[in-house]
Amino acid sequence: xxxxxxxxxxxxxxxxxxxxxxxxxxxxxxxxxxxxxxxxxxxxxxxxxxxxxxxxxxxxxxxxxxxxxxxxxxxxxxxxxxxxxxxxxxxxxxxxxxxxxxxxxxxxxxxxxxxxxxxxxxxxxxxxxxxxxxxxxxxxxxxxxxxxxxxxxxxxxxxxxxxxxxxxxxxxxxxxxxxxxxxxxxxxxxxxxxxxxxxxxxxxxxxxxxxxxxxxxxxxxxxxxxxxxxxxxxxxxxxxxxxxxxxxxxxxxxxxxxxxxxxxxxxxxxxxxxxxxxxxxxxxxxxxxxxxxxxxxxxxxxxxxxxxxxxxxxxxxxxxxxxxxxxxxxxxxxxxxxxxxxxxxxxxxxxxxxxxxxxxxxxxxxxxxxxxxxxxxxxxxxxxxxxxxxxxxxxxxxxxxxxxxxx
Amino acid sequence: xxxxxxxxxxxxxxxxxxxxxxxxxxxxxxxxxxxxxxxxxxxxxxxxxxxxxxxxxxxxxxxxxxxxxxxxxxxxxxxxxxxxxxxxxxxxxxxxxxxxxxxxxxxxxxxxxxxxxxxxxxxxxxxxxxxxxxxxxxxxxxxxxxxxxxxxxxxxxxxxxxxxxxxxxxxxxxxxxxxxxxxxxxxxxxxxxxxxxxxxxxxxxxxxxxxxxxxxxxxxxxxxxxxxxxxxxxxxxxxxxxxxxxxxxxxxxxxxxxxxxxxxxxxxxxxxxxxxxxxxxxxxxxxxxxxxxxxxxxxxxxxxxxxxxxxxxxxxxxxxxxxxxxxxxxxxxxxxxxxxxxxxxxxxxxxxxxxxxxxxxxxxxxxxxxxxxxxxxxxxxxxxxxxxxxxxxxxxxxxxxxxxxxxxxxxxxxxxxxxxxxxxxxxxxxxxxxxxxxxxxxxxxxxxxxxxxxxxxxxxxxxxxxxxxxxxxxxxx
Numbered sequence: 001x002x003x004x005x006x007x008x009x010x011x012x013x014x015x016x017x018x019x020x021x022x023x024x025x026x027x028x029x030x031x032x033x034x035x036x037x038x039x040x041x042x043x044x045x046x047x048x049x050x051x052x053x054x055x056x057x058x059x060x061x062x063x064x065x066x067x068x069x070x071x072x073x074x075x076x077x078x079x080x081x082x083x084x085x086x087x088x089x090x091x092x093x094x095x096x097x098x099x100x101x102x103x104x105x106x107x108x109x110x111x112x113x114x115x116x117x118x119x120x121x122x123x124x125x126x127x128x129x130x131x132x133x134x135x136x137x138x139x140x141x142x143x144x145x146x147x148x149x150x151x152x153x154x155x156x157x158x159x160x161x162x163x164x165x166x167x168x169x170x171x172x173x174x175x176x177x178x179x180x181x182x183x184x185x186x187x188x189x190x191x192x193x194x195x196x197x198x199x200x201x202x203x204x205x206x207x208x209x210x211x212x213x214x215x216x217x218x219x220x221x222x223x224x225x226x227x228x229x230x231x232x233x234x235x236x237x238x239x240x241x242x243x244x245x246x247x248x249x250x251x252x253x254x255x256x257x258x259x260x261x262x263x264x265x266x267x268x269x270x271x272x273x274x275x276x277x278x279x280x281x282x283x284x285x286x287x288x289x290x291x292x293x294x295x296x297x298x299x300x301x302x303x304x305x306x307x308x309x310x311x312x313x314x315x316x317x318x319x320x321x322x323x324x325x326x327x328x329x330x331x332x333x334x335x336x337x338x339x340x341x342x343x344x345x346x347x348x349x350x351x352x353x354x355x356x357x358x359x360x361x362x363x364x365x366x367x368x369x370x371x372x373x374x375x376x377x378x379x380x381x382x383x384x385x386x387x388x389x390x391x392x393x394x395x396x397x398x399x400x401x402x403x404x405x406x407x
Numbered sequence: 408x409x410x411x412x413x414x415x416x417x418x419x420x421x422x423x424x425x426x427x428x429x430x431x432x433x434x435x436x437x438x439x440x441x442x443x444x445x446x447x448x449x450x451x452x453x454x455x456x457x458x459x460x461x462x463x464x465x466x467x468x469x470x471x472x473x474x475x476x477x478x479x480x481x482x483x484x485x486x487x488x489x490x491x492x493x494x495x496x497x498x499x500x501x502x503x504x505x506x507x508x509x510x511x512x513x514x515x516x517x518x519x520x521x522x523x524x525x526x527x528x529x530x531x532x533x534x535x536x537x538x539x540x541x542x543x544x545x546x547x548x549x550x551x552x553x554x555x556x557x558x559x560x561x562x563x564x565x566x567x568x569x570x571x572x573x574x575x576x577x578x579x580x581x582x583x584x585x586x587x588x589x590x591x592x593x594x595x596x597x598x599x600x601x602x603x604x605x606x607x608x609x610x611x612x613x614x615x616x617x618x619x620x621x622x623x624x625x626x627x628x629x630x631x632x633x634x635x636x637x638x639x640x641x642x643x644x645x646x647x648x649x650x651x652x653x654x655x656x657x658x659x660x661x662x663x664x665x666x667x668x669x670x671x672x673x674x675x676x677x678x679x680x681x682x683x684x685x686x687x688x689x690x691x692x693x694x695x696x697x698x699x700x701x702x703x704x705x706x707x708x709x710x711x712x713x714x715x716x717x718x719x720x721x722x723x724x725x726x727x728x729x730x731x732x733x734x735x736x737x738x739x740x741x742x743x744x745x746x747x748x749x750x751x752x753x754x755x756x757x758x759x760x761x762x763x764x765x766x767x768x769x770x771x772x773x774x775x776x777x778x779x780x781x782x783x784x785x786x787x788x789x790x791x792x793x794x795x796x797x798x799x800x801x802x803x804x805x806x807x808x809x810x811x812x813x814x815x816x817x818x819x820x821x822x823x824x825x826x827x828x829x830x831x832x833x834x835x836x837x838x839x840x841x842x843x844x845x846x847x848x849x850x851x852x853x854x855x856x857x858x859x860x861x862x863x864x865x866x867x868x869x870x871x872x873x874x875x876x877x878x879x880x881x882x883x884x
Contacts, residue, residue: 132578133595163579166586191588192553 004314004335012336016309017053019343026307029138029152088134088151088164089303091295092120095145099178100286102213102221109145112212114330117147119204120289121325123197124149127171131193139320141330143310147320148303165297173197173288182228184284186277198280201287206253209286216252216259219243228282229263309336458795459485460511464752467514473521481518507749509616516612520605525572528601532608539574539604547573550591550598557591560602572601581607648694650703656693659808660828662801662821663762663774664747665689671758676711681751681759683722685742687729692741692822697730743820744798763788763797780807 027045094113098105103112121139128134128151136152159167173194176183186194209215216222226242242262249255263278295301304310308317314335320328334342462484470477523531532539547554554573555561561568581597583606584590591598599607648656657669668686672678678686683704690700704726705718727733744761753760762771768789775785784807791800798818805814805824809831816827 130594131592133593159579163582166582169586170588170592189556189559191557192591193588195556 004337006311006314008337009309009311009314012314012340013309014053015340015343016336020339021052021307023049023052029306086157086299088156088159088167089295089301090124090149090151090168091142091146091292091303092117092124092148092289093142093146093292096290096292100213102215102217107145109330111329111331112208115204115208115212116287116289118325118328119201119208119287121147121149121320121322122200123289124171124291125322126196126200127193130196131170132167138306139322140306140317141315141320141328141333142304143308143315143317143333144313148317150303150306161297161299164299165293168291168293168296171289171291172293173284174290182281182285184281184288186281186284190277194280197288198283201283205283205287209283210252210256213286214252215286216246216255219246222246222255225259225282228285229278460508460515461795463511463515463518464507467511472514473517478518478522482522509613512616513609513613517605517609520608532604539576539580539599541572542575542598546575550593553591553593554598554600557589557598558600558603559589561600574599574601574604576607583607583610648699650695650699650706653690653703656825658778659832660825662824663778663804664760665821665825666778667762667774668758672707676707676709676713679757679759681753681757683725684729685747685759687726688739688741689821689825691730693825697727697732700726700730741820741822744801744818747821748797761797761801763792763800768792775804778804778808780804 023045027048094101094104094109094116095106097113097116101113101116103110125137125139128137128149134151134153134156138150138152140148140150142148170193174183214221215225242259245258246255249258260279295303304317306317306319309315310317314337315330315333316336316339318333463481466477466481466484470480520528520531529539529541551568555563555568561571575596575598578585578592578595578597581590581599581603584599584603585592585597590603653669654673657666661669665686668678668682671682672686687700687704690703695703701723704722705715708718708722709715724733729739731739747759748761748764751759753765762774766774771792772785772789775788780788784803788800788803791797791803801824802814802816802818805818805828806812809828811831814827816823818824
């Protein structure tokens with residue numbers, strides 16, 4: 001893996017914005033159609049390009065777009081965006097799962113816990129599509145430890161803060177902070193959202209929880225699970241039996257099966273809930289997505305733009321292919337330094353075809369082409385093209401725009 | 408909101424006509440009427456509306472809402488009052504009134520919605536700009552398990568399911584349902600059973616009504632006297648009353664609400680919480696000190712065979728609390744007439760509230776007779792009560808027991824009653840109007856009635872003027 005040195009960022013960014021940044025797709029994504037003017041600041045794509053190349057923003061947030069000159073910290077506000085209209089966004093952050101992942105904590109991630117993001121994307125995306133009917137959903141790797149989702153349907157952009165909060169509430173099942181042991185409580189009637197989410201989790205649970213996370217590996221870990229089992233089920237001596245018997249089994253998988261049997265035996269006698277409820281409550285607590293409501297409900301809330309560079313890791317915020325969610329590996333996402341190195345390598349090979357400086361950036365770019373770099377397979381893959389084109393008329397630039405504001 | 412005179416007459420006619428047939432036309436009042444109306448006409452319409460709302464409230468207190476006989480009684484009340492449904496907005500003065508108003512309007516709407524025939528429901532929803540459509544039986548069947556699993560209001564019984572209509576509405580219109588996952592969502596639509604639609608409609612209505620009231624808050628209500636005077640919380644008179652005076656004071660200077668509370672306390676050696684609050688704070692307002700209050704209540708409760716220790720443990724804390732000596736240390740103010748009339752109505756075993764508001768006619772008549780009010784006076788009082796002029800009725804009572812033609816003030820607080828009474832009885836010379844006429848002969852009932860009606864109206868109008876004067880100051884926040 002290439003190392004990334006934040007000190008190189010200014011130079012790297014320059015190159016990134018000149019050669020690599022996918023302006024065409026980005027611009028199309030931001031401009032939905034004739035009627036909705038995403039950026040009133042630019043008359044056309046090339047103005048956006050020029051401005052970004054001038055600024056070399058090391059951070060782009062959408063909502064308002066900031067670009068920082070690293071040494072001057074000027075804030076450049078690109079866009080007279082209308083606060084009333086904003087995409088519905090979600091931010092899923094791995095640190096919110098620290099209580100249930102054993103491999104890493106805080107900003108660290110690894111392949112063992114990344115499955116949490118996979119499950120989150122599957123569960124949330126299904127609901128956004130099937131329950132809410134949202135069509136234009138873009139999932140993006142945040143660059144460090146999580147994923148973002150952008151929902152861009154026209155009707156969605158106009159939703160009030162109250163409705164956005166309501167959507168997050170609908171999608172929330174894990175409740176409570178550090179002082180709450182049991183965070184999921186299911187009622188007698190299981191809403192289809194819950195049962196469909198459980199079905200998704202079931203596909204991953206064994207491998208993720210019982211193998212990778214090994215949640216019943218030892219006393220310390222299985223006590224946490226047993227803490228989620230209500231008193232009345234444990235009080236008949238089963239708790240102590242479980243504790244005694246767990247060591248007899250060899251691995252989490254066996255212990256889990258044993259635990260399930262114990263629960264179902266109890267359940268048949270005291271049935272005030274659905275049968276498999278407790279099993280599901282445990283699975284949900286360990287696997288169900290955790291959303292930050294503040295990110296979604298605020299119409300003014302800023303979220304890092306796709307294709308921006310993460311300042312700490314150097315990784316590009318790349319879109320995630322929904323058809324290949326399981327294959328997505330955050331550790332293979334290019335960093336800006338690796339990209340630029342790649343580009344240099346390509347340039348050297350292509351020497352002679354460089355042309356003169358008088359050529360427009362666009363032309364140069366197409367020739368040298370990010371198409372050959374690591375970013376290109378991501379940007380050019382079929383799923384993202386249709387998505388971005390679907391959003392509206394192609395490259396049809398709205399006529400009336402206002403000027404750029406620079407503060 | 409304005410009505411022109413001509414149009415108002417026309418509206419009246421329309422109202423009457425409509426009431427000949429079934430009173431189920433339901434309004435969401437999305438657009439207010441936009442004609443001019445005189446203040447008197449507005450007052451009259453507002454009073455009518457309040458009469459209706461009070462009928463709603465009364466029935467809601469006496470019967471179980473939604474069941475018989477509540478439903479049929481309410482229906483006949485609406486017919487009887489020949490209500491014109493156009494007026495929806497009225498002024499609000501204080502939070503109490505506003506909340507009360509909204510609550511009664513909600514109850515009324517719930518009732519009227521419940522008697523809407525099924526075919527009219529769809530029209531009502533359309534007219535109210537609520538995009539609801541009922542789904543076909545096939546569509547319902549297709550989603551049966553999902554809808555049943557999502558909606559807590561559906562019991563799951565076969566018969567219920569078959570008869571229940573399900574409406575398909577954009578999910579954003581069902582916020583309170585979908586946020587708690589209490590409804591089935593599919594492709595951006597919520598599938599809402601009829602029972603839950605009512606909740607949505609009510610919420611919409613409440614939101615709109617709230618907004619409308621907020622806009623119109625500059626219009627003061629004309630059917631209750633506003634309270635612009637002092638609140639009798641400062642203890643200027645503290646210590647001027649002795650405990651052994653209370654019995655005689657209760658008959659001479661207490662308003663009927665406090666008179667009956669005192670009597671009940673003496674007879675039962677006990678009062679429930681509502682009564683203790685209302686009466687206790689009143690006593691504080693007339694000048695009882697904390698020590699006196701503690702002694703007063705304890706004495707009486709002990710007569711009721713209460714253990715002195717129990718009193719100290721249970722009740723004395725509350726008394727000290729109401730004097731601001733415990734807990735938050737808020738010095739609670741004695742209740743105004745408005746507060747007593749509008750909030751916390753008494754139930755069986757309670758003696759608080761306003762007798763003119765909360766006692767039925769027969770009981771009130773007996774009470775007034777026991778207080779030795781003349782039949783003519785009683786008749787006038789009952790008439791005023793029928794017209795919902797409770798405070799004016801109380802003023803009439805004041806006039807009768809003090810033997811004056813005109814009480815000389817606009818009553819809005821029990822402690823005001825006491826204060827004015829003491830003023831008269833102590834022969835105070837600098838009172839505003841000449842109300843001391845100890846040898847006034849008993850006027851003929853007919854004349855008296857007309858005179859009193861006009862003086863009642865004069866009182867109303869003068870209080871209105873007073874209100875209007877204070878309007879700007881009151882609202883400059």
